[in-house]
Amino acid sequence: MAKSGKVAIVTGSATGLGASCAIDLAERGWNVVINYTKSKKEADETYEAVKAKGVEAILVQADMGQDADCKKLAAETLKKWGRIDGLVNNAALMSVLARRPWHEIDVDEWDRVMAVNLRGVFLCSRAVYPHMKKQRAGKIVNISSGRVFEGTPFRLHYTTTKAGIIGMTRAMARELGPDGIAVNALSPGLTLSKTQMASSDPKYLAAAAEGRAFKRAQVPDDLLGTLVYLLSDASNFLTGQTINVDGGRAMH
Numbered sequence: 001m002a003k004s005g006k007v008a009i010v011t012g013s014a015t016g017l018g019a020s021c022a023i024d025l026a027e028r029g030w031n032v033v034i035n036y037t038k039s040k041k042e043a044d045e046t047y048e049a050v051k052a053k054g055v056e057a058i059l060v061q062a063d064m065g066q067d068a069d070c071k072k073l074a075a076e077t078l079k080k081w082g083r084i085d086g087l088v089n090n091a092a093l094m095s096v097l098a099r100r101p102w103h104e105i106d107v108d109e110w111d112r113v114m115a116v117n118l119r120g121v122f123l124c125s126r127a128v129y130p131h132m133k134k135q136r137a138g139k140i141v142n143i144s145s146g147r148v149f150e151g152t153p154f155r156l157h158y159t160t161t162k163a164g165i166i167g168m169t170r171a172m173a174r175e176l177g178p179d180g181i182a183v184n185a186l187s188p189g190l191t192l193s194k195t196q197m198a199s200s201d202p203k204y205l206a207a208a209a210e211g212r213a214f215k216r217a218q219v220p221d222d223l224l225g226t227l228v229y230l231l232s233d234a235s236n237f238l239t240g241q242t243i244n245v246d247g248g249r250a251m252h
């Protein structure tokens with residue numbers, strides 16, 4: 001694949017969907033910023049996989065719940081390439097969260113999930129905005145969840161943040177549109193990433209396929225085509241939208 005010269009930041013890209021996204025973008029010629037908070041070993045592996053595609057990459061440790069860290073992520077990207085073409089707001093707390101009734105969720109845990117999953121999208125988008133505005137172009141893709149459309153129980157804080165992302169996406173699209181910046185959301189169904197499989201009962205994962213039009217498990221590769229579309233020039237007149245990729249489980 002020829003190098004595109006474009007640069008994408010993928011938050012939470014040490015493992016799971018974020019890692020798959022980073023590697024796929026590299027395969028398509030994008031230079032990639034790999035972000036992690038604690039998973040240094042996994043981040044190193046993703047970094048090597050991206051570099052093996054013949055593109056450039058940097059590895060940046062940053063907590064998406066912290067404003068200074070989000071600004072650092074943007075600054076390191078600009079220092080390396082002088083441009084930011086795409087931002088994938090993927091970082092989220094999910095697999096570490098126990099499934100429990102809503103009234104048993106600890107308040108501190110609630111606040112931490114809000115800080116990373118929702119505030120992090122706001123902070124990271126705000127950090128890249130000045131440069132995207134200057135270049136009058138840019139693509140922001142926020143990762144929501146199919147749980148929003150189904151009202152899936154037992155991780156109320158997670159579901160709430162993913163619903164908030166859809167509202168944020170729509171409002172940001174209105175405000176950033178005049179600057180030539182597209183803001184869209186992608187809502188995956190239950191996806192068999194390594195992190196999801198490590199934290200879920202196999203029976204729960206198997207049951208997810210039963211309600212789909214396509215009767216099989218969803219894997220990270222199922223999301224990548226849509227994600228790349230939202231980052232590419234092919235979607236230049238698309239903004240404020242949420243595309244649900246779940247094999248036809250929730251239709252809207």
